Amino acid sequence: MAPYSREYDIKRNDIANAGTVASLTKRALKNLGLTGEFIKQVTIGVYEAEINVVIHSYGGQAHVTIDNDFVEIIFEDKGPGIANIEQALTAGFSTASSYAIENGFGAGMGLPNIQAVSDEMDLQSSEDGTYLRIKFYIEEDDYASA
Amino acid sequence: MHLRNLTEIPEFTLLTSITNPDQELHGLFASDLLSHVMGNAHEGDILITVLSNINVLGVASLLDLSAVVFTHNADVPEAVLRKATELGIALFRTKLPTAETVILLHNKGV
Numbered sequence: 001m002a003p004y005s006r007e008y009d010i011k012r013n014d015i016a017n018a019g020t021v022a023s024l025t026k027r028a029l030k031n032l033g034l035t036g037e038f039i040k041q042v043t044i045g046v047y048e049a050e051i052n053v054v055i056h057s058y059g060g061q062a063h064v065t066i067d068n069d070f071v072e073i074i075f076e077d078k079g080p081g082i083a084n085i086e087q088a089l090t091a092g093f094s095t096a097s098s099y100a101i102e103n104g105f106g107a108g109m110g111l112p113n114i115q116a117v118s119d120e121m122d123l124q125s126s127e128d129g130t131y132l133r134i135k136f137y138i139e140e141d142d143y144a145s146a
Numbered sequence: 147m148h149l150r151n152l153t154e155i156p157e158f159t160l161l162t163s164i165t166n167p168d169q170e171l172h173g174l175f176a177s178d179l180l181s182h183v184m185g186n187a188h189e190g191d192i193l194i195t196v197l198s199n200i201n202v203l204g205v206a207s208l209l210d211l212s213a214v215v216f217t218h219n220a221d222v223p224e225a226v227l228r229k230a231t232e233l234g235i236a237l238f239r240t241k242l243p244t245a246e247t248v249i250l251l252h253n254k255g256v
Contacts, residue, residue: 015199015200015201016200018201018204019201019204019205019207019208022204022208023204023207023208026208036189036210040189040209043208043209044184044185047184047204047205047208048181048184051180051181103197103199103201104178104179104180104197104199104201104202105179105180105181105201107179107180107181107182108181109179109181109182109185110181113181113184113185116185
């Protein structure tokens with residue numbers, strides 16, 4: 001199978017379209033016959049990361065790769081960066097704006113949720129931007145039996 | 147209990163049409179924080195919330211939730227109703243507070 005590869009722009013504060021990357025990735029995984037449980041894990045991770053770019057950054061991109069034995073998504077944004085990564089990974093810690101909170105976000109659960117569902121997570125951040133790579137390994141039993 | 151049975155509950159008003167009336171209802175999830183919904187709700191759950199913005203539908207659709215019940219008589223924007231119709235998500239509204247809605251549905255066997 002040729003790797004599936006997609007790139008998406010994610011705009012700052014574009015809450016109405018937040019979830020597009022997650023939704024299209026979910027559809028691609030469904031078409032490959034992966035189980036609902038596997039798809040849910042990836043969908044949660046992608047959605048949370050996508051929301052983070054929308055509500056916390058000046059905008060960025062998502063790169064989605066699906067290969068035979070893994071799904072990898074890289075999010076890169078243009079800043080302002082995460083001041084304290086350790087705090088950001090603490091469940092319940094939030095720096096979300098009131099705009100984000102009014103829209104149901106900002107519970108401080110985004111990164112902890114991503115960490116919980118993914119097999120690998122690499123997070124780097126500076127004032128120039130944040131890089132987040134999340135990877136999910138596809139095992140044989142992640143394919144729904146025909 | 148099936149999705150169509152929700153239309154028979156006098157306290158509930160159906161705001162959209164129902165595309166899959168025979169869907170079985172297994173569980174409930176109540177929260178106004180979308181990350182909690184995302185991380186903890188299960189496929190087929192009814193979401194009970196006071197949040198009525200477009201992102202609720204994004205989460206409902208990503209998790210394949212069965213329906214959303216807006217409590218406290220929440221205002222539901224026209225754009226949300228249109229999007230729900232497009233996605234085939236059944237939306238209900240009730241004057242009841244969230245906790246009472248959970249109890250009511252629980253007593254009906256959901």
